[in-house]
Every structure is written in structure tokens, then in C-alpha cells.
Amino acid sequence: xxxxxxxxxLRAIVEDYVSTNEPxxxxxLVDRHNLDVSPATIRNxxxxxxxxxxxxxxxxxxxxxxxxxGYRLFVDRLSHMKPLSSADRRAIQGYLAQAYGLDDVVMRTxxxxxxxxRQVAVVQYPSLTRSVVRxxxxxxxxxxxxxxxxITDTGRVEQRMVDLPDRCEDDDVAHLRALLNASLDGRxxxxxxxxxxxxxxxxxxxxxxxxxxxxxVIMANLSERNEERIVFGGTANLAAPDFSQGLxxxxxxxxxxxVLMRVLGDATDESxxxxxxxxxxxxxxxxxxxxxxxxxxxxxxxxxKLAVLGPTRMDYPGTMGAVSAVxxxxxxxxxxx
Amino acid sequence: xxxxxxxxxLRAIVEDYVSTNEPxxxxxLVDRHNLDVSPATIRNxxxxxxxxxxxxxxxxxxxxxxxxxGYRLFVDRLSHMKPLSSADRRAIQGYLAQAYGLDDVVMRTxxxxxxxxRQVAVVQYPSLTRSVVRxxxxxxxxxxxxxxxxITDTGRVEQRMVDLPDRCEDDDVAHLRALLNASLDGRxxxxxxxxxxxxxxxxxxxxxxxxxxxxxVIMANLSERNEERIVFGGTANLAAPDFSQGLxxxxxxxxxxxVLMRVLGDATDESxxxxxxxxxxxxxxxxxxxxxxxxxxxxxxxxxKLAVLGPTRMDYPGTMGAVSAVxxxxxxxxxxx
DNA sequence: CTTGGCACTCAGGAAGCGTGAGTGCCAGGG
DNA sequence: CCCTGGCACTCACGCTTCCTGAGTGCCAAG
Numbered sequence: 177x178x179x180x181x182x183x184x185x186l187r188a189i190v191e192d193y194v195s196t197n198e199p200x201x202x203x204x205l206v207d208r209h210n211l212d213v214s215p216a217t218i219r220n221x222x223x224x225x226x227x228x229x230x231x232x233x234x235x236x237x238x239x240x241x242x243x244x245x246g247y248r249l250f251v252d253r254l255s256h257m258k259p260l261s262s263a264d265r266r267a268i269q270g271y272l273a274q275a276y277g278l279d280d281v282v283m284r285t286x287x288x289x290x291x292x293x294r295q296v297a298v299v300q301y302p303s304l305t306r307s308v309v310r311x312x313x314x315x316x317x318x319x320x321x322x323x324x325x326x327i328t329d330t331g332r333v334e335q336r337m338v339d340l341p342d343r344c345e346d347d348d349v350a351h352l353r354a355l356l357n358a359s360l361d362g363r364x365x366x367x368x369x370x371x372x373x374x375x376x377x378x379x380x381x382x383x384x385x386x387x388x389x390x391x392x393v394i395m396a397n398l399s400e401r402n403e404e405r406i407v408f409g410g411t412a413n414l415a416a417p418d419f420s421q422g423l424x425x426x427x428x429x430x431x432x433x434x435v436l437m438r439v440l441g442d443a444t445d446e447s448x449x450x451x452x453x454x455x456x457x458x459x460x461x462x463x464x465x466x467x468x469x470x471x472x473x474x475x476x477x478x479x480x481k482l483a484v485l486g487p488t489r490m491d492y493p494g495t496m497g498a499v500s501a502v503x504x505x506x507x508x509x510x511x512x513x
Numbered sequence: 514x515x516x517x518x519x520x521x522x523l524r525a526i527v528e529d530y531v532s533t534n535e536p537x538x539x540x541x542l543v544d545r546h547n548l549d550v551s552p553a554t555i556r557n558x559x560x561x562x563x564x565x566x567x568x569x570x571x572x573x574x575x576x577x578x579x580x581x582x583g584y585r586l587f588v589d590r591l592s593h594m595k596p597l598s599s600a601d602r603r604a605i606q607g608y609l610a611q612a613y614g615l616d617d618v619v620m621r622t623x624x625x626x627x628x629x630x631r632q633v634a635v636v637q638y639p640s641l642t643r644s645v646v647r648x649x650x651x652x653x654x655x656x657x658x659x660x661x662x663x664i665t666d667t668g669r670v671e672q673r674m675v676d677l678p679d680r681c682e683d684d685d686v687a688h689l690r691a692l693l694n695a696s697l698d699g700r701x702x703x704x705x706x707x708x709x710x711x712x713x714x715x716x717x718x719x720x721x722x723x724x725x726x727x728x729x730v731i732m733a734n735l736s737e738r739n740e741e742r743i744v745f746g747g748t749a750n751l752a753a754p755d756f757s758q759g760l761x762x763x764x765x766x767x768x769x770x771x772v773l774m775r776v777l778g779d780a781t782d783e784s785x786x787x788x789x790x791x792x793x794x795x796x797x798x799x800x801x802x803x804x805x806x807x808x809x810x811x812x813x814x815x816x817x818k819l820a821v822l823g824p825t826r827m828d829y830p831g832t833m834g835a836v837s838a839v840x841x842x843x844x845x846x847x848x849x850x
Numbered sequence: 851c852t853t854g855g856c857a858c859t860c861a862g863g864a865a866g867c868g869t870g871a872g873t874g875c876c877a878g879g880g
Numbered sequence: 881c882c883c884t885g886g887c888a889c890t891c892a893c894g895c896t897t898c899c900t901g902a903g904t905g906c907c908a909a910g
Contacts (some may be wrong), residue, residue: 238861411748540871
């Protein structure tokens with residue numbers, strides 16, 4: 177269907193268009209790449225490519241621009257991920273290694289991705305559902321008020337206030353704390369939720385009301401998947417003069433956690449690098465953007481995803497290289513801590 | 514210098530320009546406001562106002578536009594804060610009351626401000642230096658690894674990993690925890706830092722190396738003022754067609770925590786509502802924007818600041834009303850928890 | 851299948867024009 | 881002294897027109 181040269185032409189068009197942001201014509205193509213044929217030949221090829229929907233012209237008598245379909249073919253078959261320079265790699269590792277605490281890791285990751293790709297970076301906090309309870313702490317703030325803190329192995333700390341039905345003493349709290357830690361330590365959160373549910377019975381009747389309150393908060397806290405936060409940064413890169421239109425939509429989409437979740441969720445699952453181009457995107461406001469995403473995690477398990485969002489006219493090989501490298505290093509950092 | 518009517522004219526110009534985003538001329542002024550004089554008279558007044566630097570014309574034969582100085586006068590002497598509708602108030606209270614945990618309060622505050630004002634909202638986390646230690650928790654993750662969690666009365670939870678020089682047992686950790694809580698509970702963070710510094714002596718020599726490591730982390734953690742995070746939202750409102758230029762700078766400034774800190778810091782101190790207009794702004798990229806900020810806190814103490822950022826052409830009375838109301842309610846919520 | 855030649859298209863910039871909102875100034879009236 | 885109507889002037893903006901050049905599709909010959 178598409179012979180070797182036509183593919184080469186498509187690749188060249190994508191590359192040129194990405195770097196110049198201007199429709200590319202047959203003449204400039206033969207000039208910049210050394211296809212040793214004449215412009216006329218290229219024109220014929222381009223006609224075919226257009227007929228098949230890989231490229232299009234913004235208006236008659238302008239050069240060609242890749243379509244979403246064209247980018248798709250480019251990404252799938254015509255390009256390879258461009259690995260980062262070793263200087264970049266070292267910089268990444270160094271920068272991430274300085275992080276303390278999960279929040280900081282996530283923040284640094286966002287910055288890193290945004291700077292590296294000069295685009296918008298999106299990072300999802302490691303999923304709670306797969307992580308393991310490290311410790312549960314109860315702090316008595318007032319006779320009828322407790323602070324519940326759940327610490328997981330990914331370094332995530334969840335906190336929540338509880339108003340108790342009855343007054344309680346430090347002793348009661350200590351008992352409850354001991355019970356909780358004995359039962360939950362080392363359990364997956366998914367398991368932990370079930371265990372907590374069945375725990376009320378082991379509490380002496382006197383403290384049951386209070387215990388129940390605490391338990392329900394813990395359960396709510398742990399099972400709430402939507403508590404999976406998403407952080408983004410690098411929005412200044414959106415102001416790049418190209419796609420100033422639709423900008424509002426993009427910003428809006430970014431601020432809607434729910435929408436972002438959906439997009440990341442749709443990105444083909446798990447650890448593999450995935451690219452979503454233009455209209456492939458499920459969200460209306462992101463139809464003019466592409467999303468390069470990857471899962472990340474420690475030790476084989478995918479904890480969450482991170483991604484880079486940019487115009488469809490994007491340096492795919494470079495972005496893919498950056499995303500994949502950062503994902504790997506973040507995984508390593510999380511493993512250590 | 515400026516008689517009553519000239520001031521009225523300035524006020525009218527600001528109001529009209531804010532609502533229409535177009536230079537306002539003498540005729541439309543007399544039409545829309547019932548100044549009972551002729552356009553010619555207004556023109557004379559405008560000439561004076563212009564000479565004094567309160568207004569300016571974008572080009573000859575266009576209407577007038579307020580200058581930063583004009584807005585300043587407007588804010589200081591010609592306008593009053595516009596209180597929110599009681600429906601809005603209830604909505605705010607309701608929305609904030611649902612929050613659990615500090616993170617959630619801050620996030621909700623940002624959304625609230627952004628929606629209410631249709632502009633960019635900026636909220637600073639409550640300052641650590643003024644808050645009080647509620648509890649310190651040590652969790653032994655591995656023989657040579659501890660997680661240190663500091664909980665403050667404002668609900669803030671700070672966490673940090675420590676690598677210990679020597680192995681340790683659960684008992685050691687328990688002792689250390691008891692010591693820390695006994696010494697620090699209820700202390701201001703500023704005091705706490707000093708206390709920790711003098712604490713090494715009270716540890717038996719065997720555990721001193723480990724204790725020192727933990728202490729130093731705690732001190733670093735508590736005294737690092739720069740750890741005061743700032744969160745923002747509502748950037749989609751920046752896409753409002755007016756000041757699309759300079760947008761890049763604004764976004765960039767927003768993402769630089771340091772810059773934001775500086776701006777908020779410069780905003781005249783403490784709890785009072787403060788307005789910073791255009792070029793009064795210390796940061797280059799924000800020279801075309803105004804910042805309406807207010808301190809907030811619980812019980813008389815100012816813990817941090819929150820603000821709204823928008824074009825200089827902004828509805829000052831409305832924005833000021835929203836900022837001040839939100840600041841108050843956030844304070845109340847923090848007090849309760 | 852490739853190539854040079856040729857006629858055709860059309861976006862985008864430059865130039866010209868008209869219009870109307872807005873101005874500054876002035877002389878007369880309260 | 882301040883206000884007012886009148887008047888001439890200015891100039892951004894929107895409109896059309898024109899031109900140019902990059903780029904195209906098609907064709908006939910190699």
C-alpha cells in the first residue's frame with residue numbers, strides 16, 4: 177500500500193512540520209532531506225498520502241500537515257524513542273535523589289518533566305489501593321477529637337480528623353492504636369479495609385462507639401479511590417504561540433482532577449509507554465493535544481501514571497524518551513524510600 | 514486639587530472600563546451615569562485627570578483608560594468592598610465545612626476563590642513558624658530507617674525519612690518518641706527548634722548518634738521557612754481574551770513558588786486586606802496584573818495569606834469582598850479543627 | 851515510474867479609502 | 881469663573897483591492 181519512499185516522505189513531513197510549525201511543501205522536502213527524486217515525484221506521493229488520510233492541506237496551495245492518523249503511523253512505525261543524553265540522565269537522577277518525602281518526589285517529577293519536554297507535565301500520586309499499611313497513628317487532640325494518620329509504604333501519609341461520639345482517654349486511644357497496628361500492619365490497603373470492617377467485635381463494648389467512628393473514617397479514607405490526586409505543572413509552556421486557541425479548554429481540563437483521571441485511565445493500561453493523539457483523546461477540550469504517558473512504580477508493580485501533554489505537533493521521539501526515562505527513575509526512587 | 518465631580522468621573526471611568534473593556538469616552542460617560550453636565554465639561558475634567566496621571570488614552574482620538582495610579586485612587590478613596598450575597602456566604606461556609614484535613618481545606622479554598630472571582634486564586638499554606646506542635650511520631654520502617662512525622666495544631670503534617678547511622682530497635686524508637694513528645698508538645702515550632710537543639714544531652718550515650726540524626730532532621734524540617742507551600746488554581750480564567758499577552762509570564766510567575774512568596778510577602782503585612790496594582794508589583798511578569806490579598810488565620814493570629822490575581826482591569830470591590838470573606842471563613846474552619 | 855514544464859489557486863501582506871468615535875479648543879451664556 | 885454647544889481635527893479600525901510567491905495538479909515526454 178505505502179511503499180518505502182512514501183513512508184519516508186511521511187516521516188520527513190512530520191519531522192519538518194514539528195520543527196518549523198509550517199505546512200511543508202514538496203520542494204523544501206527534497207531540499208532538507210536527501211530523497212534523491214524530484215519534487216514532482218514527491219508531489220505524487222503526497223497526493224496518495226493525502227488520499228489515504230495521513231496528511232492534509234490547510235488550504236489549497238499550501239504545503240501538507242500531518243493528520244492525527246499520520247502522527248499515529250509515525251509514532252507506531254516510523255520513529256523510535258530518542259534516549260536522553262547521559263548528561264540529562266545524571267541530572268534527573270541527581271535531582272530526584274535529593275527529594276525527601278512523597279510530596280517532594282512528585283513535585284520534582286513534575287518540574288523535571290515540564291522542563292525536559294518544555295510541555296505540560298502531569299503526575300498522578302501513587303495509588304493507595306496497591307500500597308501497604310506501614311503504620312497507623314492516632315493522636316488525641318481533644319477529649320472528643322482524634323487525628324487519624326495512615327502511613328503507607330510508598331511514603332504517602334493520609335490524615336483525617338474524627339469527632340468522637342464519647343469522650344475518650346489516652347489509654348483508650350493507645351489500645352485502639354495497638355489493635356489497629358497489630359491487625360493492619362503490612363496489609364494491602366484493599367485487604368485492610370475488609371479487616372477494619374470486621375474489627376469492631378474485638379473492641380470492649382465500652383469503647384465500641386468511638387472505635388466504630390474511627391474505623392469508619394479509616395475505611396472511607398482508604399477506599400476512596402478518588403482521593404488519588406493528580407498534580408501538574410509547566411502550564412507556562414502552553415503559551416507557546418502555536419495553539420493559543422483552545423488554551424482555555426486545556427487549562428480547564430487540567431484543573432478538573434476527574435477529567436485528568438479519566439484521560440490517564442484511558443491511556444492504554446499499565447507500565448507500557450502509551451501515546452494518545454489528538455482526537456483519540458476522550459476529553460473534548462484535549463482534542464488538539466497529544467498525551468504521552470507511562471506507568472511508573474517500584475518493583476514490577478505499577479503504582480500510578482505520569483504523562484506529558486502537548487500539541488499534537490509534538491516531538492514524539494524526544495517526549496517519549498523523556499517520559500519513559502523519568503518514569504523509570506521515579507520508580508527507582510520510590511523503591512528506595 | 515480634584516473636586517468632587519472629577520472624582521466621580523474617575524470612578525465612572527474605572528467602572529465602565531472594567532465592565533466593557535473598552536476605552537471610555539465623554540459621551541458614553543454622561544449617558545451611562547447621570548452626571549448632569551455636558552460631554553464637553555467631562556472632557557475638560559478628563560483633560561485634568563489625564564494631566565495628573567490618573568487616566569490615559571491608548572491613542573489620540575480614543576477614549577480614556579485608567580492608569581495604575583487611577584486604579585489606586587479608585588481603590589483607596591472611591592470604592593468600598595462589595596459584600597457577598599448571603600447566598601454566596603452560605604455556599605462558602607457549606608463548602609468549606611465539608612473539608613477534612615488541611616490539604617483539603619486549602620484545595621477547596623483555592624477553588625472557591627477562583628470560582629467566586631473568575632480569576633486566579635493563590636493560597637499559602639498556614640505558616641509553620643507560628644503553629645504549635647501537637648504530636649511527633651516516629652515510625653521504624655527498617656532497622657536503620659525511620660519516618661519522622663510532625664503534626665501541628667493547624668492540621669499540617671510534615672513527614673521526612675531519616676537514615677540512621679546505627680541500627681535501632683523498637684524500644685529505642687519508643688523512648689525517643691516519648692522524649693520528643695514530652696519536650697515539644699504544645700510548643701511553638703520556633704521554640705521547639707531550640708529545644709530540640711539542646712536535647713541530645715538527655716539521651717543515653719548509646720543512642721546518641723541515632724538521636725542526633727533524628728533531631729537534625731526535625732530541626733531542618735521545622736525551621737525551613739521555605740517549606741511554606743503555595744497552591745494556585747483557576748488559571749483557565751487567564752485565557753479570558755483581554756490580556757492574553759503577558760500570559761506566559763504570568764503562568765511562569767505562578768509556577769515559581771519563590772516568586773509567589775515574594776509577592777505575597779510584599780503585600781502589606783498581616784491580616785489586613787491589601788491591593789497591589791500593576792507596576793506596584795515587585796515581579797516583572799506580573800506588571801500587568803493586580804493582586805488582592807489578605808492574611809488569614811485562627812484566633813487573631815495570621816497564619817498565612819491568600820490572594821486573587823487578575824488583570825489590573827479588575828472588579829476591585831467585588832474581588833475584595835470575596836477575598837476578605839473567604840479569608841474569614843477559612844480562619845474559622847481552621848480554628849475548629 | 852520519474853521528471854520538467856505549465857497553468858492555476860489562494861493566503862497573507864501592502865496600500866488605499868471611508869467612517870465614526872473621540873478629542874481639543876473656542877466663543878458665548880449663566 | 882465654570883459650563884456649554886459648535887466645530888475642525890485626528891486616527892484606529894474595517895473594508896476592499898491588488899500583488900506576490902509558495903505550492904499545487906496535471907500532462908506529455910524520457
